[in-house]
Every structure is written in structure tokens, then in C-alpha cells.
Amino acid sequence: MCKCNTQVSYLHALLQLCARNRAAIQGQACHAQTFHFGLHQDTITSNILINMYCKSGVMSSARKVFDQMPERSLVSWNSLIGSHAQNGEAQQALTLFRSMQREGSLFSEFTISSLLCACAAKCAVFECKQLHGFAIKAAVDSNMFVGTALVDVYAKCALVKDACLVFDNMKERNVVTWSCMAVGYVQNELFEDALLLFRRAQIMEVEHDQFMFSSIVSACAGLAALIEGKQVHAIISKTGFGSNNVFVTSSLIDMYAKCGSVEEAYAVFTGIKEKNIVSWNTMISGFAKHARALEAMILFEKMQQIGLHPNQFTYSSVLSACSHMGLVDEAKSYFDLMRKEHNVPPNEIHYSCMVDVLGRVGKVSEAYHLIKRMPFDATASMWGSLLACCRFHGNLELAKVAAKHLFELEPDNAGNHILLSNIYAANKKWEEVARTRTLLKESMVKKERGKSWIAIKDKVHAFMVGEINHPRIAEIYSKLDNLVEEMKILGYRVETEHDFHDVEDSRKQQLLKHHSEKLALTFGLLCLPSNAPIRIMKNLRICGDCHSFMKLASRVTQREIIVRDINRFHHFRNGFCSCADFW
DNA sequence: CTAGGGTTAG
Incomplete structure (x- = not known):
């Protein structure tokens, strides 16, 4: 039996190389060698094997090595738990954690941060709070990775206050911590807070990265704040993150479009060297918002010429472009194409665009029949657009149907009562007008002011x-x-x-x-x-x-x-x- | 030998 040290470290290095390159086949060959060297019962070697199998996606083999080890270490547990967390298998990760505790093995900051990551993906609030408790008891809550994971998980579970509390109490933060907090604000639509955080980071001279930039640009988009958006764009260009990250560039396109400057959005779009599906979708949606249906349709063709397949986002954008402009025939052909050509099943948004465009051009009954035969319950926005069209095109009978559904879904929306009242007025049904106006007055109290x-x-x-x-x-x-x-x-x-x-x-x-x-x-x-x-x-x-x-x-x-x-x-x-x- | 984050839809 040869246990020459140089050969052992050579084998370890090879296995690590396999892990980095996700090379399961070569890793398996190395695994065979560990038997030859009598290393198969060695803890460190087994851990490296587990890591290699996890990284190359062969979880069953990782588990086999884990189960057959005579002595598991903390790293063995952490590798397996971390891998399940990364694969989005929160349940498996948590189950392993419980076995770990049953066996009396201590956990570490690595364990907790991995588990928190698994909970973030599932928005598992209860588990997350429990893990936070474990972290405090084990005194690993001051670890930067644990803190960052907590910020992320609380924000994803819409517990922004808890996220802030953790963030503010952290002794040490890095660029990931800051960007998690910023993303947390943006995902909870607290755009102002995100911008304030960004300024705080600038004053404290925290370095920024693409994650931070894409979230701050989204915050500007959410606020429709063109001036701030341009300032952030300038900072991005200076740091050189400008045109090489699709997340940043997509956010920039979206920001300019939502701030009303579709030309600048297009300038960013044309400057992207390697556009992905999101770059195209964002630009198409930008043209749609600005009633530039022709350009939206041209991009829809062009993206296919370079080999990209339209997805549900693409279709909702071209359909909304058509609906804004009343292009009913074009909308119909896209609606047909999406299933036949690109295997994209229409969802509520797509149906909603169709109802809207059919109604707008006066095909009110056709819109109603589409609602009737679609595979979902109609949303308030669908009944609302049908009601609006009935008013415009004068269809009292369908208006009543739409209104009935609408008032069930949105009893307090003043706009709905206004629409119905107008329809009755147009048909000289004064008693009904009086009745709807009473309901209207009640709802006006709750109406959002202009x-x-x-x-x-x-x-x-x-x-x-x-x-x-x-x-x-x-x-x-x-x-x-x-x-x-x-x-x-x-x-x-x-x-x-x-x-x-x-x-x-x-x-x-x-x-x-x-x-x-x-x-x-x-x-x-x-x-x-x-x-x-x-x-x-x-x-x-x-x-x-x-x-x-x-x-x-x-x-x-x-x-x-x-x-x-x-x-x-x-x-x-x-x-x-x-x-x-x-x- | 083990851990964290981002973009597009009515």
C-alpha cells in the first residue's frame, strides 16, 4: 500500500480540479484511485470527493460517499447541506440539518448561511426565524456571511424591517451585504430607501459591483427618476461596468423607458455587444409603453433572426404594443403564433391584452367570449377593460355583466362605478344612474387622489x-x-x-x-x-x-x-x- | 475540503 504524501496531494489536487470543472467522469476515475491508495476511508479525501460530486451535480454519489464515511466531519455535513441549498432543495437541506443535530454534531456559520440561502429561495419565514435563533445561540450571528444571508432572506420574505435591523447591527459588511440590502428595498418597492442606501454606501466609500448597480438602476426606474437614473448611469460608465453585464444594461434600458426617454433606452440597447433574451424583451416592452408598436414588432422579428426564441415576456410586450395601438389583427396573429410556433402557453397577461385590444376596436362580444373560454378566472383588469369598451362602443347588456363581476372583485374602485354610471346615463336610465352614484359617492371617499x-x-x-x-x-x-x-x-x-x-x-x-x-x-x-x-x-x-x-x-x-x-x-x-x- | 446577491410583462 503506497501512501506517499506527494501522491496523496496530487490526487486531492486532481479531484479539486474536477470539482472546479464539474468533470464528473474524470472525478469518478480519481475516486477509483482513492481505493487503490487506501484513502477511501480518509475523512479529508471523502470530503473532497463529496465536494467534487456536489459541484458536478451527481448528488447520489456525493451521498454515497457521505453515508460510507467512518468519520464525518463538520465539512462533510456543510458540503452536502450547501449543495442542496444551491440546488434549491430546501427540504433536503433542512432534513440533513435535523439529522446533524440528532447525531449531536455541532454546526457552524457555514451551515447556517447555507440553510438561510435555501430558505430565501422558498420564502420560508418560520424556518428562517428559527435559524436566526440558532445562529444567535451558537454565536455565529456576527459572521458576515450569516448576516448577509439574513438580510437577504428577511427581505425576500417581505420582512424589510428585520432585514434592516440585521444590516444596521452588523459589525462588518462587504459589497454583497450592501447589494443584498439594496435589492431587498427594491424588491419590496422601497425605491427611495434603496437610493438613500446607495448614497450612504458612496459616502462610506463602499465599492460597488454589478449587483448593486442593477438594483439601484431598478430603483430609479421604479421612481421614474430620470435625473438620478442618469447620475447612476454616469457612475456605472466610469467604473467600466457599463456595457458588459446584461443585468445592468437591461436595468438601464428599463429605467430609461420607464423614465420616458425611449431614445436613450434604445441607445443603451444598441450599445450592448452580447444581447440576451432579457435585453430584447426589455427594449420591446419599452417601445410598447411608448406606443411605438412598429419598432416593437421589428425587434420581435430581428431577435429571431439572430436565433433567440420569444418567451412569455416577449409576447406580453408585443401584445401590449398592439393593444395600445388597436392593432387587433396583428395581436391575433401573435396570439396564434405563441403556442404554435414557440410553444409558449398564453397566461393571464396575454389574455388580458387580447381582451383589451378586441374591446378597443369594438369587438366587444368577441372579447367576452374569449374571457368565457380562457382557462383562468377573469381578473378585475379584464372586466374593467371590457366595461370601458362597452361604454365606448355602447353595449349596455354586456356592460351590466362586466360590472357585476367587477364589483364583486373590486367593490371600492370608484372608476368602475363612474364607468357604469356613464353607461346608464348614455342610455337615459336615470334610476340606475342615481343608484350607481350612491355607490360611487361611498367609493370616492376611498379613491386615490390625482x-x-x-x-x-x-x-x-x-x-x-x-x-x-x-x-x-x-x-x-x-x-x-x-x-x-x-x-x-x-x-x-x-x-x-x-x-x-x-x-x-x-x-x-x-x-x-x-x-x-x-x-x-x-x-x-x-x-x-x-x-x-x-x-x-x-x-x-x-x-x-x-x-x-x-x-x-x-x-x-x-x-x-x-x-x-x-x-x-x-x-x-x-x-x-x-x-x-x-x- | 464547506457558505451569500441582480434584469424583462397588463
């Missing part, structure tokens, strides 16, 4: 309907009056049918005049240079009066006005809107 905001330099100015608190509000109202007078000469008439308060017409005119987007626009006119586009963000759908107003305002002032409402972007230029009045 709010718009505009960024001037580095400050965001927000306006509510009939705002009185802005420092320059008097100036704004006076400028708005002048603008309205100028527009009236061109034929602007306040469309009071878009206001649903139970008040007389003159008061309605007043309320409409002071819709938040009009105030934001006026403030933009006061503050921004005369050639700069005016970008306004809004929390609700833009009303018909404001839409006409913006069209005329773009003509009178010769400005480009970009309004993002809850669904999409409107680009107003010289009296026209990119949505072709279809929204």
Missing part, C-alpha cells in the same frame, strides 16, 4: 388636484389662466363630462382646470428652458379633458410634453399625441 410630479433640476415637485401648498402656486394659477385663454382661441373647451363630482357645471370646470397634471405642466413651463421637453408623471389614468388640453398646449407652446400615466406614456407634439387618442 397626483402629478415633475423633476426640476434635482428636486421633485408634486402637485395634488387643486394644490395650494406649493411655494409658487399663485404664479402657477395665473400662468395657467393665461394658457387656457390662449387655447380657447384655438377651440379648447373644458370637457366637464370627465368630472364626476356631484356639483354644478361651473364648479366642475374649476375642478378640471386644476387637475394635477395641468399644474405640473404649468410649473414646467415656468421653470424649464424653452427647448426642453416637459416630463410629467401621474399616478392615475389621464382624463379626457387633460388629454385634449395637453395636445393643444403642445401646439400653443411648441413644447414636447411627455406624460406618464398609470399605464403608459403619452408624447404630445404639435397638437398630436403618440397614442393617437387611443388609451
Whole structure:
């Protein structure tokens, strides 16, 4: 029996090489050699074998080595648990942990961080809290890996406060810890907090990496904060992460698109050397939001020319592009193609786009039949879009059906009651109008108030309907009056049918005049240079009066006005809107 | 010999 040290370390090195390269076949040959050298019962050799089999994905062999070892060490357990965690097999990892405890083996920071990782993937809150307890008892909670895993798992389970608490109490943090916290904020839609964290990291001169950048860019996208987004983009370019990471570049495309600058989104897109499916999907979705269906469709073709297969995201983006523009035939052919050509089964989002586009072009019954025969329960958004279409195309019978379903799903949504009331009014059913208006008044109390905001330099100015608190509000109202007078000469008439308060017409005119987007626009006119586009963000759908107003305002002032409402972007230029009045 | 994070949909 030869146990020459150089040969042993040679075999170990070979096995480690196999592990790194996930070379199971060669690893197996080395495994045979361990018998030849009488090393098969050696703990370190067995651990290296377990690691090699885990890394190359042969879990059964790893388990066999583990089961046959005469003396298991902590590393043996950790390797196996860690591997199950990485494979997303939380249950197996936890079961092993329990056997480990039953056998009286102590665990380490390696064990806990692996298990936490497994729980993060499954959002297993209870297990995660328990593991946190174990970590404290075993005094491994101050370990950086354990702390980072805790931040990650708490954030993924939507326990942001717990994540923060762990983060703030950590003695030592690295770039992963910081990016986990940032990602945690973004995933819980706490975009402001993510940006504040990023600034804190900058002040503390923490190094950034691609993970941090992609999450911060997503935060800017979520806030529709173009100025901050551009600043972060500049930092990214300086650090050289600019065009070589698909996560960062996809986030950048999405950020520019959601901030209203589809041109800059496209510039990032064309600059990517190796685009993946997400790069394409994000760009297509960007064009869709901006009512540029043709470009969306062209990209859909181009991505296939370079050999990428459209997936569910791709299809939801092209379908929504079609629905925004009322391209019903194109939508139908995509809907057909997705299953036949690319084996993508349509999901609720795809059906929702189809219902929307069919309804928009007046094929209301067809939309209803699609809802009836789809394999899911219809969502509120589907009934809502059907109801809206019934109003537009005048179908009282289907409107009643849609409304009935809708009120079951969303009893407190004021917009739904408004729609139905209008339909009854159009059909001169005054009793029903009165009945719906009572329901409407109750729901109006809970209705979200209209709010718009505009960024001037580095400050965001927000306006509510009939705002009185802005420092320059008097100036704004006076400028708005002048603008309205100028527009009236061109034929602007306040469309009071878009206001649903139970008040007389003159008061309605007043309320409409002071819709938040009009105030934001006026403030933009006061503050921004005369050639700069005016970008306004809004929390609700833009009303018909404001839409006409913006069209005329773009003509009178010769400005480009970009309004993002809850669904999409409107680009107003010289009296026209990119949505072709279809929204 | 063992441990952590990110992008796209109505």
C-alpha cells in the first residue's frame, strides 16, 4: 500500500480540479484511485470527493460517499447541506440539518448561511426565524456571511424591517451585504430607501459591483427618476461596468423607458455587444409603453433572426404594443403564433391584452367570449377593460355583466362605478344612474387622489388636484389662466363630462382646470428652458379633458410634453399625441 | 475540503 504524501496531494489536487470543472467522469476515475491508495476511508479525501460530486451535480454519489464515511466531519455535513441549498432543495437541506443535530454534531456559520440561502429561495419565514435563533445561540450571528444571508432572506420574505435591523447591527459588511440590502428595498418597492442606501454606501466609500448597480438602476426606474437614473448611469460608465453585464444594461434600458426617454433606452440597447433574451424583451416592452408598436414588432422579428426564441415576456410586450395601438389583427396573429410556433402557453397577461385590444376596436362580444373560454378566472383588469369598451362602443347588456363581476372583485374602485354610471346615463336610465352614484359617492371617499410630479433640476415637485401648498402656486394659477385663454382661441373647451363630482357645471370646470397634471405642466413651463421637453408623471389614468388640453398646449407652446400615466406614456407634439387618442 | 446577491410583462 503506497501512501506517499506527494501522491496523496496530487490526487486531492486532481479531484479539486474536477470539482472546479464539474468533470464528473474524470472525478469518478480519481475516486477509483482513492481505493487503490487506501484513502477511501480518509475523512479529508471523502470530503473532497463529496465536494467534487456536489459541484458536478451527481448528488447520489456525493451521498454515497457521505453515508460510507467512518468519520464525518463538520465539512462533510456543510458540503452536502450547501449543495442542496444551491440546488434549491430546501427540504433536503433542512432534513440533513435535523439529522446533524440528532447525531449531536455541532454546526457552524457555514451551515447556517447555507440553510438561510435555501430558505430565501422558498420564502420560508418560520424556518428562517428559527435559524436566526440558532445562529444567535451558537454565536455565529456576527459572521458576515450569516448576516448577509439574513438580510437577504428577511427581505425576500417581505420582512424589510428585520432585514434592516440585521444590516444596521452588523459589525462588518462587504459589497454583497450592501447589494443584498439594496435589492431587498427594491424588491419590496422601497425605491427611495434603496437610493438613500446607495448614497450612504458612496459616502462610506463602499465599492460597488454589478449587483448593486442593477438594483439601484431598478430603483430609479421604479421612481421614474430620470435625473438620478442618469447620475447612476454616469457612475456605472466610469467604473467600466457599463456595457458588459446584461443585468445592468437591461436595468438601464428599463429605467430609461420607464423614465420616458425611449431614445436613450434604445441607445443603451444598441450599445450592448452580447444581447440576451432579457435585453430584447426589455427594449420591446419599452417601445410598447411608448406606443411605438412598429419598432416593437421589428425587434420581435430581428431577435429571431439572430436565433433567440420569444418567451412569455416577449409576447406580453408585443401584445401590449398592439393593444395600445388597436392593432387587433396583428395581436391575433401573435396570439396564434405563441403556442404554435414557440410553444409558449398564453397566461393571464396575454389574455388580458387580447381582451383589451378586441374591446378597443369594438369587438366587444368577441372579447367576452374569449374571457368565457380562457382557462383562468377573469381578473378585475379584464372586466374593467371590457366595461370601458362597452361604454365606448355602447353595449349596455354586456356592460351590466362586466360590472357585476367587477364589483364583486373590486367593490371600492370608484372608476368602475363612474364607468357604469356613464353607461346608464348614455342610455337615459336615470334610476340606475342615481343608484350607481350612491355607490360611487361611498367609493370616492376611498379613491386615490390625482397626483402629478415633475423633476426640476434635482428636486421633485408634486402637485395634488387643486394644490395650494406649493411655494409658487399663485404664479402657477395665473400662468395657467393665461394658457387656457390662449387655447380657447384655438377651440379648447373644458370637457366637464370627465368630472364626476356631484356639483354644478361651473364648479366642475374649476375642478378640471386644476387637475394635477395641468399644474405640473404649468410649473414646467415656468421653470424649464424653452427647448426642453416637459416630463410629467401621474399616478392615475389621464382624463379626457387633460388629454385634449395637453395636445393643444403642445401646439400653443411648441413644447414636447411627455406624460406618464398609470399605464403608459403619452408624447404630445404639435397638437398630436403618440397614442393617437387611443388609451 | 464547506457558505451569500441582480434584469424583462397588463
